């Protein structure tokens with residue numbers, strides 16, 4: 001599991017260490033890690049160290065200090081290092097260390113504090129590595145001038161260069177929303193981000209996550225409390241799954257009630273059933289019209305048609321809320337789930353039918369447009385673009401407003417529970433953006449909720465912490481199934497579902 005902490009929590013954890021260690025000990029430790037990451041990246045690229053020039057982009061705070069000390073290390077390892085001082089008050093001891101190591105320093109601001117773009121361009125063109133030490137967790141909001149202008153000029157320069165430099169961000173790419181992943185202004189996209197102490201939420205949530213590149217977390221001995229955001233790995237998902245026991249029978253493994261598909265969209269019934277069955281449940285009870293029922297039985301004769309005792313519900317995939325008959329089936333399933341205190345997934349058409357407030361063991365699975373509508377219906381006028389610009393805050397807001405756990409689908413999936421638990425997953429690839437994969441995901445999640453119903457039913461998990469982890473687990477399984485089915489090419493929703501058993505097996509076997 002990757003655990004992310006907000007800037008303030010990092011600062012609070014740093015404070016006692018800064019007080020207890022010699023001056024700059026923490027910083028030089030961090031800087032050494034940055035230098036090591038640069039060397040490893042050069043080795044990975046097969047670049048000769050002695051022939052490489054590194055350009056330090058130095059801001060006015062300790063982030064710049066990290067970069068200067070890192071530059072000193074690199075210079076002593078034989079690399080050519082130049083420092084572009086993008087501030088009139090660079091970290092003094094870091095600057096002294098860099099100069100002692102023969103780093104060539106250049107003031108790239110003129111007397112009026114404006115960027116000397118010609119000098120900056122010359123320095124940038126000569127360097128194969130740019131080290132972004134402009135701002136770290138001390139930045140507030142989008143980059144201000146002159147840093148905004150410097151970053152914009154460098155980004156333009158990089159796009160024009162035949163051989164792009166490798167950009168390594170110190171702690172975070174300067175200018176991202178460290179705590180929420182928003183990008184309010186210019187940011188220099190990094191190939192590698194070397195982050196200190198712990199990941200930050202902004203490095204695990206879009207749009208900022210897409211600008212961070214490969215993440216290297218440096219342990220600097222911080223004693224940190226509960227994470228602000230987490231990301232599951234396969235071993236974490238293995239702990240959440242409930243593989244069958246010798247004593248199990250279909251009712252103890254979990255039975256999922258499925259209200260998906262309609263006369264208009266019969267295929268969603270098959271896809272959601274496939275997602276559930278191939279993730280592993282004791283049984284699926286399908287409730288739907290004759291057409292979809294027949295389709296489901298042609299593919300999965302083991303599905304039982306009609307109502308009966310279930311441990312979880314999944315409803316809404318392939319249902320048009322305007323289809324009154326089908327909408328009533330969804331409302332009925334939700335009524336039963338709420339009356340019996342059972343976990344449920346509300347997907348697609350069920351989202352528009354969801355009541356104002358729900359328990360945390362109900363998971364809403366909107367995409368950005370559906371989340372925008374859900375927020376707007378609850379008095380918070382929001383567009384799809386607003387959600388896509390700030391998915392982490394939007395998902396958290398929706399969880400707070402509805403009381404449900406929210407899984408916001410996207411290139412990075414965001415899961416937010418009303419009690420505050422937040423996770424993001426980025427296990428799938430762009431091939432998953434194809435019709436029907438959302439129906440499969442609803443089935444996957446329904447299966448996990450049915451498997452763990454005894455921990456969720458009857459008011460279990462009131463703040464949604466376990467429900468959120470199960471939703472994130474579903475996103476990991478679904479994403480990995482998509483990657484496995486894709487093998488670099490297009491997928492169909494059914495091939496994603498067919499890949500699930502192998503992914504579940506791999507996850508259960510993961511160390």
Ligand SMILES: NC(=O)C1=CN([C@@H]2O[C@H](COP(=O)(O)OP(=O)(O)OC[C@H]3O[C@@H](n4cnc5c(N)ncnc54)[C@H](OP(=O)(O)O)[C@@H]3O)[C@@H](O)[C@H]2O)[C@H](O)CC1
Pocket residue numbers: 014018024026027030059060061062063064066134135136137138139140141142143144145147170171172196220
């Ligand atoms: N403390 C340590 O020993 C360690 C710190 N780590 C590194 O330090 C940074 C945090 O350093 P800090 O000095 O708190 O702040 P930053 O360097 O991140 O940023 C402050 C400078 O950035 C300017 N600033 C702030 N907001 C903006 C903005 N929106 N646009 C442009 N410039 C901005 C600010 O200028 P002011 O005029 O506002 O003061 C400062 O110049 C952390 O990220 C780590 O990299 C270590 O790694 C661990 C040890």
Ligand SMILES: [K+]
Pocket residue numbers: 063132133134135136169170171172173174
């Ligand atoms: K930075």
